[in-house]
Amino acid sequence: xxxxxxxxxxxxxxxxxxxxxxxxxxxxxxxxxxxxxxxxxxxxxxxxxxxxxxxxxxxxxxxxxxxxxxxxxxxxxxxxxxxxxxxxxxxxxxxxxxxxxxxxxxxxxxxxxxxxxxxxxxxxxxxxxxxxxxxxxxxxxxxxxxxxxxxxxxxxxxxxxxxxxxxxxxxxxxxxxxxxxxxxxxxxxxxxxxxxxxxxxxxxxxxxxxxxxxxxxxxxxxxxxxxxxxxxxxxxxxxxxxxxxxxxxxxxxxxxxxxxxxxxxxxxxxxxxxxxxxxxxxxxxxxxxxxxxxxxxxxxxxxxxxxxxxxxxxxxxxxxxxxxxxxxxxxxxxxxxxxxxxxxxxxxxxxxxxxxxxxxxxxxxxxxxxxxxxxxxxxxxxxxxxxxxxxxxxxxxxxxxxxxxxxxxxxxxxxxxxxxxxxxxxxxxxxxxxxxxxxxxxxxxxxxxxxxxxxxxxxxxxxxxxxxxxxxxxxxxxxxxxxxxxxxxxxxxxxxxxxxxxxxxxxxxxxxxxxxxxxxxxxxxxxxxxxxxx
Amino acid sequence: xxxxxxxxxxxxxxxxxxxxxxxxxxxxxxxxxxxxxxxxxxxxxxxxxxxxxxxxxxxxxxxxxxxxxxxxxxxxxxxxxxxxxxxxxxxxxxxxxxxxxxxxxxxxxxxxxxxxxxxxxxxxxxxxxxxxxxxxxxxxxxxxxxxxxxxxxxxxxxxxxxxxxxxxxxxxxxxxxxxxxxxxxxxxxxxxxxxxxxxxxxxxxxxxxxxxxxxxxxxxxxxxxxxxxxxxxxxxxxxxxxxxxxxxxxxxxxxxxxxxxxxxxxxxxxxxxxxxxxxxxxxxxxxxxxxxxxxxxxxxxxxxxxxxxxxxxx
Numbered sequence: 001x002x003x004x005x006x007x008x009x010x011x012x013x014x015x016x017x018x019x020x021x022x023x024x025x026x027x028x029x030x031x032x033x034x035x036x037x038x039x040x041x042x043x044x045x046x047x048x049x050x051x052x053x054x055x056x057x058x059x060x061x062x063x064x065x066x067x068x069x070x071x072x073x074x075x076x077x078x079x080x081x082x083x084x085x086x087x088x089x090x091x092x093x094x095x096x097x098x099x100x101x102x103x104x105x106x107x108x109x110x111x112x113x114x115x116x117x118x119x120x121x122x123x124x125x126x127x128x129x130x131x132x133x134x135x136x137x138x139x140x141x142x143x144x145x146x147x148x149x150x151x152x153x154x155x156x157x158x159x160x161x162x163x164x165x166x167x168x169x170x171x172x173x174x175x176x177x178x179x180x181x182x183x184x185x186x187x188x189x190x191x192x193x194x195x196x197x198x199x200x201x202x203x204x205x206x207x208x209x210x211x212x213x214x215x216x217x218x219x220x221x222x223x224x225x226x227x228x229x230x231x232x233x234x235x236x237x238x239x240x241x242x243x244x245x246x247x248x249x250x251x252x253x254x255x256x257x258x259x260x261x262x263x264x265x266x267x268x269x270x271x272x273x274x275x276x277x278x279x280x281x282x283x284x285x286x287x288x289x290x291x292x293x294x295x296x297x298x299x300x301x302x303x304x305x306x307x308x309x310x311x312x313x314x315x316x317x318x319x320x321x322x323x324x325x326x327x328x329x330x331x332x333x334x335x336x337x338x339x340x341x342x343x344x345x346x347x348x349x350x351x352x353x354x355x356x357x358x359x360x361x362x363x364x365x366x367x368x369x370x371x372x373x374x375x376x377x378x379x380x381x382x383x384x385x386x387x388x389x390x391x392x393x394x395x396x397x398x399x400x401x402x403x404x405x406x407x408x409x410x411x412x413x414x415x416x417x418x419x420x421x422x423x424x425x426x427x428x429x430x431x432x433x434x435x436x437x438x439x440x441x442x443x444x445x446x447x448x449x450x451x452x453x454x455x456x457x458x459x460x461x462x463x464x465x466x467x468x469x470x471x472x473x474x475x476x477x478x479x480x481x482x483x484x485x486x487x488x489x490x491x492x493x494x495x496x497x498x499x500x501x502x503x504x505x506x507x508x509x510x511x512x513x514x515x516x517x518x519x520x521x522x523x524x525x526x527x528x529x530x531x532x533x534x
Numbered sequence: 535x536x537x538x539x540x541x542x543x544x545x546x547x548x549x550x551x552x553x554x555x556x557x558x559x560x561x562x563x564x565x566x567x568x569x570x571x572x573x574x575x576x577x578x579x580x581x582x583x584x585x586x587x588x589x590x591x592x593x594x595x596x597x598x599x600x601x602x603x604x605x606x607x608x609x610x611x612x613x614x615x616x617x618x619x620x621x622x623x624x625x626x627x628x629x630x631x632x633x634x635x636x637x638x639x640x641x642x643x644x645x646x647x648x649x650x651x652x653x654x655x656x657x658x659x660x661x662x663x664x665x666x667x668x669x670x671x672x673x674x675x676x677x678x679x680x681x682x683x684x685x686x687x688x689x690x691x692x693x694x695x696x697x698x699x700x701x702x703x704x705x706x707x708x709x710x711x712x713x714x715x716x717x718x719x720x721x722x723x724x725x726x727x728x729x730x731x732x733x734x735x736x737x738x739x740x741x742x743x744x745x746x747x748x749x750x751x752x753x754x755x756x757x758x759x760x761x762x763x764x765x766x767x768x769x770x771x772x773x774x775x776x777x778x779x780x781x782x783x784x785x786x787x788x789x790x791x792x793x794x795x796x797x798x799x800x801x802x803x804x805x806x807x808x809x810x811x812x813x814x815x816x817x818x819x820x821x822x823x824x825x826x827x828x829x830x831x832x833x834x835x836x837x838x839x840x841x842x843x844x845x846x847x848x
Contacts, residue, residue: 029654033602036647053633056640063643064672067650071669074662081599081654 008048015041027082032070036062078515131158135185135228138197138204181208181284185228188248190290191283199281200290223250274299276335279325280503319344324513325503395441495522542629546618552795553764554757555580557802561760564806584753592749595656603655607747607754610648614761617641621768622696624778624790634695635687638769639679642725645762646672649727649734652755653743664742668727668734670817674824675724681832682717685839686773695769699777706776710842713835715774719805720828722766724820727759729809733817735759763802771797 018038022031039062046055074080132155134140134148145155182205184190184198196205224247226232226240238247273296275281275289286296318341320326320334331341496519498504498512510519558580594603620634631637646668653665687693689711690701698707708715723731735742744755771777775797778790788796815823 027599030599030602033647033651052631052637056633056637060640060643060676063640063647064676067643067647067669067672070650071666074666081657 004048008045011041011044011048014038015045025082026079028073028077028080029070030082032066032073036066039066132156133158133204135203135206138202182206183208185230187290188227189283189287190281191285193282199278224248225250272299273297276326317344318342321513391441391444398437398441496520497522542619545623546615549621549623549768549791550615550618550761550764553768553798554761556795556799557760557764558583558756560799560803560806564803564810566810584757587749587753587756590749590752592751595658595746597657598746599655599657601655602651603746604751606648606652606655606743607751607758609651610645610758611754613641613644613648614758614765618761618765620695621765622699622772622777623768623794625696625699630694630696633693635683635693635698635769635773638695638765639676639683642679642762642766643672643676645725645758648758649743652747653734656743656746658746660739660742660745663739664734664745667817668743670821671724671727671731671734674731674821675721678717678824678828678832679721679725681829681836682714682721683773684832684836685711685714688836688839689843695772695777699772699779702776703779704782706774706779706782708774710846711774711835711839713831714839715770717828717832717835718770718774719801719808721824722770723805723809724824726763726766726805728763728805730812730815731820732809732814733820736814738814763805764798767801767805768794768798770801775801 015038018034018036018041022034022038025031025034039058043055043058043062046052046058078084132142132145134151134153134155136153137148137150140148140150140155141158142155147153148155182192182195184201184203184205186203187198187200190198190200190205191208192205195207197203198205224234224237226243226245226247228243228245229240232240232247233250234247239245240247273283273286275292275294275296277292277294278289279299281289281296282299283296288294289296318328318331320339320341323334324344326334326341327344328341333339334341494507496506496509498515498517498519500517501512501514504512504514504519505522506519508519511517512519559577562576562579594600617638619629620631620637622630622634649668650665653661653663653668655661686698686701686707689707690698692698692701701707727735733739733742735744739745744752747755771794776793777797778794780788780793
């Protein structure tokens with residue numbers, strides 16, 4: 001008896017925990033597994049009830065069904081493993097469990113004062129007095145030099161990592177004359193015209209000095225340098241004397257001036273290379289895309305061609321209806337989705353120029369409050385949790401009432417030799433009727449959640465007052481961002497954008513061509529709209 | 535009561551160890567690499583491989599799903615142990631349940647989950663492909679295997695493996711249901727991840743789901759795969775080859791468990807031999823073979839068996 005009780009409680013805990021974890025994880029693969037585990041625990045309870053056949057059927061149906069569901073989720077979802085969500089969380093430096101799970105942002109969103117101080121800190125000129133930070137962990141800040149508490153690396157001055165290399169006059173982040181671009185200390189193939197974070201590892205990009213101050217990577221043929229310490233130059237492969245990393249060949253050949261990201265010697269725009277799949281990647285040399293490995297292709301120019309414009313001579317540009325950042329001079333198929341390219345019109349949402357669009361990776365352009373609201377809105381499971389708890393309590397109460405007060409007979413104790421008779425008796429028993437009644441209630445709860453969620457997802461009427469930072473979302477998980485006294489109007493700039501893809505710009509509301517989310521006014525995300533690339 | 539359970543547990547563990555080890559020896563014996571050097575040393579090679587794996591470093595791939603990666607081999611081992619509980623190696627050793635055959639078939643499902651988790655947990659392209667291929671194996675074998683075992687269940691009028699073996703005391707089912715045994719072996723090959731249906735762990739994707747495993751975890755997986763093959767063959771011997779009964783002509787001059795072991799190893803050898811001489815099927819070819827060939831033939835076998843049961847009443 002004691003063993004049976006212990007098994008029952010253990011199986012119940014596993015079933016409930018599995019169901020809860022299914023709600024809380026953002027990895028669809030794990031969600032399917034948690035649901036499978038929950039049902040397997042239920043099968044264990046059937047074994048305790050000595051309903052072996054139903055237990056085995058439960059195992060068969062749920063293992064097979066959940067596995068096929070996982071298979072389809074992996075095939076059809078954009079982010080089945082939750083990696084995109086995890087990466088976003090990391091970019092916004094939110095605490096909580098690590099990969100493949102989403103936790104709610106803790107505490108209240110930053111106040112206006114905190115936002116201002118953070119903005120000042122982000123845009124203040126680089127100086128050693130601003131503090132020290134770790135190249136690998138930018139969230140680590142210290143007033144004095146030392147070692148990073150997370151990885152032990154030496155702290156470098158904020159936004160002035162070149163000072164760590166001993167340069168007398170390190171190029172400033174805003175000093176465009178002295179800087180010919182920004183690169184990642186860990187991934188030198190990443191090049192950018194503006195400061196930000198590395199799209200591969202999230203490290204702060206460091207300026208690449210225009211002139212050879214002795215600290216720039218060696219460019220002579222046959223020289224090797226360290227990706228972390230560009231001042232280390234050797235004439236043969238080996239290990240960096242500072243960090244031990246393998247030295248890599250310094251790029252361009254001897255005597256050859258590397259192509260300037262901004263301009264060549266004549267002052268005209270040099271070739272810029274970009275990835276067909278990731279137009280936000282810009283490089284001044286060919287190579288593989290740091291995100292997907294595809295070969296970089298020459299960009300038409302340094303900025304995506306604005307919508308509606310035509311090439312000199314009247315040539316028509318073609319774009320993909322699903323991927324407006326894909327541009328081509330001739331008809332063909334979209335390299336991303338293979339749809340036929342259509343002539344670009346003024347109605348298509350544009351992908352704004354890189355210097356105009358707030359960088360998604362790095363998260364410096366989106367305000368912290370907007371980040372917080374977006375994360376809260378996307379964690380739709382927590383918003384629906386009170387409903388789930390309420391339905392669960394109601395179902396449990398109904399189950400208890402049915403068990404206590406119904407007149408039907410219970411399941412006979414002891415093993416039953418005839419499986420068919422056992423199934424029949426079980427189906428007509430009090431417990432099964434109660435179980436089926438609880439299942440009906442759960443279905444009703446889900447339907448109610450759907451209806452109520454749709455009602456919540458509708459935008460408020462004009463003039464309604466919403467709480468500051470209030471977020472509403474429909475049962476499909478679409479987020480409608482709202483500020484206090486802000487209405488669903490585009491505002492002064494008339495630009496609408498996607499909360500997930502800030503480079504998508506449109507004149508009016510609609511759906512994001514990349515992820516299908518509803519477009520929101522750019523002002524609601526803390527973005528002044530800026531140029532739409534026209 | 536407790537003594538009986540303990541005795542059954544130790545006996546099951548013994549059968550699993552003997553069966554898995556025997557499969558490993560048979561694999562090496564049949565392997566072309568052993569041609570010309572087949573000797574008694576092959577009997578010790580599984581031990582040497584196990585010792586080598588136990589000494590090997592246990593590394594994790596970069597950025598794995600740690601929970602899935604670590605638990606996958608344990609799920610595989612747990613699945614085969616639970617499935618072994620109902621396979622009768624003798625009249626007094628089985629944990630007899632009324633639905634033993636159905637239970638055994640269903641318990642092959644979590645093994646697929648283990649392989650899928652292993653592939654997914656490595657966070658690699660080959661692992662992802664292997665994971666999806668493993669799921670396709672479930673689609674391939676489940677229905678086919680279910681129909682392949684219906685004939686003996688109808689003949690014995692029970693889903694209990696012990697009853698099915700007892701019903702073959704005078705005439706094995708393979709004598710008047712030979713097509714059923716062929717269907718069962720074909721479906722079993724889908725379920726045990728052996729050539730020609732081993733795409734989730736094939737060399738063409740660098741080992742697939744097992745590519746990133748090493749050391750103890752790989753040893754657990756290989757042991758689980760070997761035991762799975764043995765158990766499937768043992769179940770086939772119980773369902774179609776009379777189980778622990780000796781041939782009706784010869785009689786029971788060997789102990790019951792020995793007959794069961796011999797028959798199981800014979801089926802294992804047959805499956806391995808077929809695998810050696812058949813090119814690997816792609817997962818799409820496997821699914822096509824399962825649903826377009828095996829399943830219709832299973833329907834025919836079911837109809838023929840039903841008619842024979844009604845007419846002959848064996």
